Amino acid sequence: MKQTDGNPVIQLAFDYVESTNTIVFLTGKAGTGKTTFLQQVKQDAKKKLAIVAPTGVAAINAGGMTIHSFFQIPFGPVIPGGNARPDAHYSPEKKALLSELELLIIDEISMVRPDVLDQIDLILRNIKENPYPFGGVQLLLIGDLSQLSPIIRDEEWAMLGRYYTTPYFFSSLVLQKTPFVQIELDHVYRQKEQAFVDILNEVRNQAISPENLALLNARHQVDFRPPAEDPYITLTTHNRIAQQINNELVETLPGQEFEFKATIKGEFPKDAYPTDTELKLKTGAQVMFVKNDSSAEKLFYNGKIGTIIRIEKDTVFVQCGNDREIAVQALEWSNIKYKLEEQQISETNAGSFAQIPLKLAWAITIHKSQGLSFDKAIIDISGAFAHGQAYVALSRCRTLSGMVLRNPISAHNIIGDPAVAHFNTQARLFQPDAKKLELDRQLYQKYLLTELFNFNGLRNRIAGFEQLIPGLQTEVLSIAAKFSKQLDAGDTGRIRKAAHYFHSALSAIAESLHAQIPALIGKSKEGAAKADQLLQWIMARISLMGHFSETGFSVTAYLTASKDALAASVADKSRSYVKALNAKPNEKLYDQIVVWRKSIAEKDQVMPNRVISEKTAAMIAEKLPPTLKALSAIKGVGPQKAEQYGPELITLIRSYLQKLQNPETEQRSLF
Incomplete structure (x- = not known):
């Protein structure tokens, strides 16, 4: 990964993600570049990754999925322990995707409960068949514990409090016994005034000095009413207050009200809607952009404030200060899902939300302002009721001079959590350096x-086939268990010898299985699928063992070879039992008919099914009708299609049979 602005802390974080599987908690004050780092990792990481977040809005902003959707975890408390397999109901596609996962990024980790993290750990260990925390998947946890905290109702904590000391992710059972590093970004990009940065630091640490509190309260202005041309936004603690301010002010504006309806396609969760589905706007309304401008001009960004100067049909014209007016039309947000394609994790669009990227912005809740930056803001935290609210609100402002306090702030408005303060103090003692890296x-x-020498995957796939390889335990599993206890990455000769031994042992097992499996599984599709999974695992491991019996072991060599081996074993269908069972009669002829059907459809400019259906094509390939009369009797053909397409289809059939039989065949009449 590339260096970023020559910042050594960011480079250290990149190095940890790229060259270790250590769990990383990336934190930092507001405006230090956590979101930028996430996007850089997403762009540059070589590992197969997925991004998740605790809320719909956070997931859309991060370009990922919600934790609950990705892992199919219930919203209520999850009691740890027991032998439950929450992954038991997963589809084969979901299991395959998670089995390939190498890096899991969780954004806004401060809002994630400990039971959720323990559930993720359990799921990944099960799927990966690996006893390591999170099944060996690296976690990159991004967030600031001084900002928004998990939402847990009293009755939920009554259950969870028996197992966890705090409601935060760091109290999860898995992190209590797993080493991780905390890397704190310390360069603030949002604010430039050192005095303001010092105030924010003290608020974040819940220890503001009388001098800085006085400096902050100097921004209190009694009955402040910003002039119409000055785009101040009010940050308040409760949603009803923000809605009331916006509704009252828009109603005072003269002129016509325009309503823009969102277009929602596919799956797009309501809690992730970036603005109103029925957006009501008027000329003169103060609005905020809720999306970044993806064009080269970069005319707006998420959080930019402006005023509507006119509305024409599907276009809203917005003026931001002295900048030129911006013509705003509907833009689209995507709700992504992850899928596995050729052993790579890729994004697919599960749904979309299209709307004018604006919302009324005389007021916004502190919660919804997280991640945004404002030039001018009126702060009202007199009703602060949760840990981190005061810090989030104050740190949204770029400058102290751009801030106006609705009410004076007192120490009791700055609500902190001693558990967070204690964790931060302890974690700072273990910040990594080059030596630790x-x-x-x-x-x-x-x-x-x-x-490389972990055979749990074989052990878990062998059920039902044990009798076919009676020497598995003594010749492979027991020896691998003993060897694993004596591993030394520097002993190249011993690693090569071991790889050579297991390459030979597994090759013999594969040949034995291929010889015996057909009689065992018969026509069972379930048995065929299990046999394919078993042989795929064995063939991939044979390839790996062969590679390292000749080549020295290294991180890069292993990652490359394991990906290549798995991809090759999955792609090779030559000895697939499922394929053999599902093979259509005369499959080569069927494929030729499908190709012919496509060419006819393109020539006649119709859908392929209008020519003949796939089911009909399969029936023709199976029945091998020798004449037009026999062809017309097949369901889906009939006399008309037999007359129209029959000569070409009969020619295909005869050509296919001739290649099968080789000897010269007499030219019989089509009729």
């Missing part, structure tokens, strides 16, 4: 070496 790189190499 090198140690964690070595641990990663050792972990991957244990993965």
Whole structure:
């Protein structure tokens, strides 16, 4: 990954993500570039990754999915422990996707409950068949514990409090026993005034000095009413207050009200709607952009404030200060889902939300302002009721001079959580350096070496086939278990010898299975699927063992070879039992008919099914009708299509049979 602005802390974080599988908690004050880092990792990471977040809005903003959707976790409390398999109901596609996952990024981690993290750990260990925390998947946890905290009702905490000391992610059982590093970004990009940065630091640490509190309260202006041309936005604690301010002010404006309806396609959760589905706007209304301008001009960004100067049909014209007017039309947000394509995790569009990217912006809740920056804001935290609210509100402002306090702030408005303060103090003692990075790189190499000789995947797939390989336990599993305890990444000769031994042992097992499986599974499709999964795993491991019996072991070599081996084993269908069972009679002829059908459809400019259906094509391939009369009797053909397409189809059939039989065949009449 590339360096960013020469910032050594960001480079350290990149190095940890790229060359270790250590869990990383990336934190930092508001405006230090956490979101920018996330997007950079998404763009540059070589690992197969997914991005999740606790809320719909956070997931859309991060370009990922909600935790609950991605892992299919219920919203209520999840009691840890027991032998439950929450992944048991997963589809084969979901299991395959998670089995390929190497890096999981969780944004807004401060809002994630500990039971949710423990559930993710359990699911990934099950799917990966790996006892390591999170099944060996690296976690990149991004967020600021001094900002918004998890939402847990009293009755929920009554259940969870028996197992966890705090409602925060760091109290999860998995993180209590798993080493992780905290990397804190310390360069503030949002604010430039050192005095203001110092105030925010003290508010964040819940220890504001009398001098800085006085400096902050100097921004209190009694009955402040911003002039119409001055775009101040009010940040308030409750949604009803923000709605009331917006509704009252828009109603005072003269002129026609325009309503813009959103277009929603596919799956797009309501809690992720970026603005109103029925957006009501008037000329003169103060609005905020809710999306970044993706064009080269970059005329607006998420959080930019402006005023509507006119509305014409599907276009809203917005003036932002002295900048030129911006013509705003509907833009689209995507709700992504992840899928596995050729052993790579890719994004697919599950749904979309299209709307004018604006919302009324005389007021907004502190919660919804997270991640935004404002030049001018009126702050009202007199009703602050939760940890982090005061800090989030104040840190939205770029300058102290751009802030007006609706009411004076007192120390009791700055609500903090002692548990967070204690965790932050402890975590700062263990911030990593170059030496720690090198140690964690070595641990990663050792972990991957244990993965090479980890046969849990074979053990879990062998059920039902044990009798076919009676020597598995003594010749493979027991020896692998003993060898794993004596692993040394520096002992190249011993690793090569071990790889050579297991390459030979697994090759013999594969040949034995291929010889015996057909008689065992018969016509069982379930048995065929299990046999394919077993042989795919074995063939991939044979390829890996063959590679490392000749080549030295390294992180890069292992990651490359394992991906290549898995892709090759999945792609090779030559000995697939499922394919053999599902094969259509005369499949080559069927494929030729489908190709012919496509060419006819393109020539006649119709859909392929208008020519003949796939079911009909399969029936023709199976029945091999020798004449037009026999062809017309097949369901889906009939006399008319037999007359129209029959000569070409009969020619295909005869050509196919001739290639099968080889000897010269007499030219019989089509009729």
